Amino acid sequence: MKGKITIKEIATLAGVSAGTVDRVLHKRGEVSQETMDKIMKIVHDLEYEPNVIASSLASKKSYSIAILIPAFTKSNPYWFQPLEGIMKAEDELAHFDFSANYQFYDFTDEESFKDKTALILDNPPDGLIVAPFFRQETQHFVEECEKLNIPFVFIDSRLKTTNYLSYFGQDSFNGGYLSAKLMNYIVPEHAKILVVSIAKTLENTNHIKQRIDGFKSFFDSDENTQKIELIHQTVPDAMKLQDIHFDQSINLSNNISGIFVPNTRAFIIAEYLERKQINNIRLIGYDLIRQNMAYLEKGRIDFLICQKPHLQGYKAVVALFNHLVLKKKVNKDNLMQLDILTKENYKYYTEI
Amino acid sequence: MKGKITIKEIATLAGVSAGTVDRVLHKRGEVSQETMDKIMKIVHDLEYEPNVIASSLASKKSYSIAILIPAFTKSNPYWFQPLEGIMKAEDELAHFDFSANYQFYDFTDEESFKDKTALILDNPPDGLIVAPFFRQETQHFVEECEKLNIPFVFIDSRLKTTNYLSYFGQDSFNGGYLSAKLMNYIVPEHAKILVVSIAKTLENTNHIKQRIDGFKSFFDSDENTQKIELIHQTVPDAMKLQDIHFDQSINLSNNISGIFVPNTRAFIIAEYLERKQINNIRLIGYDLIRQNMAYLEKGRIDFLICQKPHLQGYKAVVALFNHLVLKKKVNKDNLMQLDILTKENYKYYTEI
DNA sequence: CTGAAAGCGCTTACAG
DNA sequence: CTGAAAGCGCTTACAG
Numbered sequence: 001m002k003g004k005i006t007i008k009e010i011a012t013l014a015g016v017s018a019g020t021v022d023r024v025l026h027k028r029g030e031v032s033q034e035t036m037d038k039i040m041k042i043v044h045d046l047e048y049e050p051n052v053i054a055s056s057l058a059s060k061k062s063y064s065i066a067i068l069i070p071a072f073t074k075s076n077p078y079w080f081q082p083l084e085g086i087m088k089a090e091d092e093l094a095h096f097d098f099s100a101n102y103q104f105y106d107f108t109d110e111e112s113f114k115d116k117t118a119l120i121l122d123n124p125p126d127g128l129i130v131a132p133f134f135r136q137e138t139q140h141f142v143e144e145c146e147k148l149n150i151p152f153v154f155i156d157s158r159l160k161t162t163n164y165l166s167y168f169g170q171d172s173f174n175g176g177y178l179s180a181k182l183m184n185y186i187v188p189e190h191a192k193i194l195v196v197s198i199a200k201t202l203e204n205t206n207h208i209k210q211r212i213d214g215f216k217s218f219f220d221s222d223e224n225t226q227k228i229e230l231i232h233q234t235v236p237d238a239m240k241l242q243d244i245h246f247d248q249s250i251n252l253s254n255n256i257s258g259i260f261v262p263n264t265r266a267f268i269i270a271e272y273l274e275r276k277q278i279n280n281i282r283l284i285g286y287d288l289i290r291q292n293m294a295y296l297e298k299g300r301i302d303f304l305i306c307q308k309p310h311l312q313g314y315k316a317v318v319a320l321f322n323h324l325v326l327k328k329k330v331n332k333d334n335l336m337q338l339d340i341l342t343k344e345n346y347k348y349y350t351e352i
Numbered sequence: 353m354k355g356k357i358t359i360k361e362i363a364t365l366a367g368v369s370a371g372t373v374d375r376v377l378h379k380r381g382e383v384s385q386e387t388m389d390k391i392m393k394i395v396h397d398l399e400y401e402p403n404v405i406a407s408s409l410a411s412k413k414s415y416s417i418a419i420l421i422p423a424f425t426k427s428n429p430y431w432f433q434p435l436e437g438i439m440k441a442e443d444e445l446a447h448f449d450f451s452a453n454y455q456f457y458d459f460t461d462e463e464s465f466k467d468k469t470a471l472i473l474d475n476p477p478d479g480l481i482v483a484p485f486f487r488q489e490t491q492h493f494v495e496e497c498e499k500l501n502i503p504f505v506f507i508d509s510r511l512k513t514t515n516y517l518s519y520f521g522q523d524s525f526n527g528g529y530l531s532a533k534l535m536n537y538i539v540p541e542h543a544k545i546l547v548v549s550i551a552k553t554l555e556n557t558n559h560i561k562q563r564i565d566g567f568k569s570f571f572d573s574d575e576n577t578q579k580i581e582l583i584h585q586t587v588p589d590a591m592k593l594q595d596i597h598f599d600q601s602i603n604l605s606n607n608i609s610g611i612f613v614p615n616t617r618a619f620i621i622a623e624y625l626e627r628k629q630i631n632n633i634r635l636i637g638y639d640l641i642r643q644n645m646a647y648l649e650k651g652r653i654d655f656l657i658c659q660k661p662h663l664q665g666y667k668a669v670v671a672l673f674n675h676l677v678l679k680k681k682v683n684k685d686n687l688m689q690l691d692i693l694t695k696e697n698y699k700y701y702t703e704i
Numbered sequence: 705c706t707g708a709a710a711g712c713g714c715t716t717a718c719a720g
Numbered sequence: 721c722t723g724a725a726a727g728c729g730c731t732t733a734c735a736g
């Protein structure tokens with residue numbers, strides 16, 4: 001920063017006032033083409049870079065972004081992690097008068113999502129981070145935002161056809177493929193592998209399909225001898241997950257060596273296996289939620305695949321900050337690192 | 353930031369000038385005990401928090417930190433990664449007049465380290481990041497720094513007895529243990545496993561010892577049937593690593609199912625196995641350097657263990673920034689996440 | 705279309 | 721021991 005050129009110097013060189021330079025720099029018009037050109041030439045020649053510190057201090061502008069994500073609950077604590085990352089970023093950027101406004105919806109209830117979008121539009125923010133569980137409603141909503149010139153960032157998943165500023169999410173197919181690779185390492189040849197997908201009725205199952213596709217594609221493409229069998233179980237919302245039984249699918253079918261759970265609910269299988277004292281089945285699941293952690297620790301779950309939920313949140317905020325405050329270009333599509341967690345390394349995973 | 357209390361308001365409330373408040377806030381003395389107490393009471397009651405943006409702008413103070421790390425080379429590209437992280441942080445903090453001064457030493461040459469420490473002390477920085485390869489020299493150096501009140505941060509490893517501000521590094525023992533767990537998954541029972549440690553003569557081998565200890569401890573503690581065999585190979589600096597041969601240890605001893613390389617040089621083994629067309633040996637190593645990447649891709653290396661070298665660098669810079677500029681407390685000991693990399697997920701690992 | 709002035713919140717000499 | 725003034729680099733009305 002030392003020795004850097006300032007607006008005042010540009011003004012002197014161009015024979016105008018600082019105010020005029022500022023007008024040119026911010027393209028607020030009201031400047032003759034002639035002086036504009038003169039100033040821009042100097043700006044480019046001397047490679048002027050604005051001092052964001054001074055700019056932030058002088059402009060009393062404050063930025064408020066809206067966060068629209070599922071509420072975390074006891075039965076689904078996953079969403080606490082993105083939230084943590086978002087709050088951390090908010091905290092770090094508070095100097096810049098940059099703050100967030102949180103709206104949590106129930107991801108099994110479309111109406112709650114709608115309600116929150118209305119609340120946000122009542123008081124339009126400068127930017128938006130949204131986890132889009134309901135396709136159609138999200139589509140409507142972000143179109144409204146676009147009309148209002150509110151840049152929006154997707155986390156977790158995205159609507160590809162919309163004009164989003166940035167996306168931080170997972171490579172679901174690859175995650176499934178990686179799971180298969182790990183499974184292949186840890187089960188014997190000619191093994192039978194179960195893929196068990198337990199979803200609540202209204203759940204967004206896009207990621208899950210892709211994970212399963214990725215999983216299967218590994219065993220298709222290699223010269224593998226394992227047999228894959230799929231079980232989809234959709235559970236009415238009223239039903240507790242603990243009520244599910246697998247006697248028919250797991251206990252009675254012999255020769256099962258491994259189970260892959262392509263969503264957050266590996267712990268349900270782990271609990272079942274523990275209760276039934278079935279000890280020779282390998283288990284791979286997703287997401288470091290508390291219940292899964294416990295079974296990782298016990299060795300019931302062998303691997304969990306994760307994609308940095310806290311970092312997704314953190315980076316989404318930083319992307320909006322870079323765009324709004326620093327006027328920097330931001331990367332559009334960002335697939336997060338695929339992490340393999342075991343009993344030995346999951347403890348480091350909670351911090352950002 | 354909106355509605356926050358300012359120095360001016362405190363001054364008014366205390367019936368003094370802003371300058372006096374500033375003196376109290378920065379403990380620069382020359383203030384009577386009485387007014388000091390009055391001001392501090394207001395500061396605490398109203399929970400005043402300084403505006404770092406304004407502070408940074410007003411104080412023409414600039415910060416320069418010294419970076420003392422090994423040079424990366426073709427044969428040892430590892431150190432490029434911490435450097436990348438450091439430069440990224442430097443870039444982000446440039447607004448605050450925060451910059452770094454780089455000194456790269458040859459980690460096989462103690463004299464080069466000494467020379468660089470002298471250079472740094474010639475022009476004392478405001479803070480220091482150092483990767484301590486030479487125990488004794490580092491000890492001397494950081495003692496000098498302490499006398500000069502220069503806070504120092506260790507990355508990669510640390511001298512525990514020194515009074516460092518912060519450390520970002522690895523949990524070597526656990527990394528070895530995790531490697532063993534993975535190895536145990538992928539080799540058959542009653543297998544023979546080789547631990548091959550190839551080091552240059554003068555190399556710091558502290559981490560490596562701990563990794564090996566961790567590795568062995570897994571097989572000790574479990575009811576495992578595998579046999580572990582150690583090979584230490586110290587290579588004169590003049591000798592190229594490619595010159596090493598393993599015929600005796602690998603080729604001739606039968607029944608080897610897995611090889612663990614507790615440092616960066618798994619690629620040497622991979623190259624050997626490839627050349628000899630030995631295809632049934634599993635290989636686990638460390639660090640995502642270019643050569644290892646190639647063999648991960650080919651499937652010659654099954655797993656690489658990494659501990660976020662770029663993040664170590666990045667976080668070390670941020671720690672000094674927090675300490676020097678924001679006057680925030682920083683965490684002293686920070687063990688980085690242990691990452692398991694495979695052919696399927698290493699590609700996401702290069703960015704920060 | 706342009707300039708002069710005041711101000712963001714804090715810090716830095718300087719004068720007393 | 722304390723205050724008044726100027727300034728960091730940029731932005732914001734306001735006047736013309």
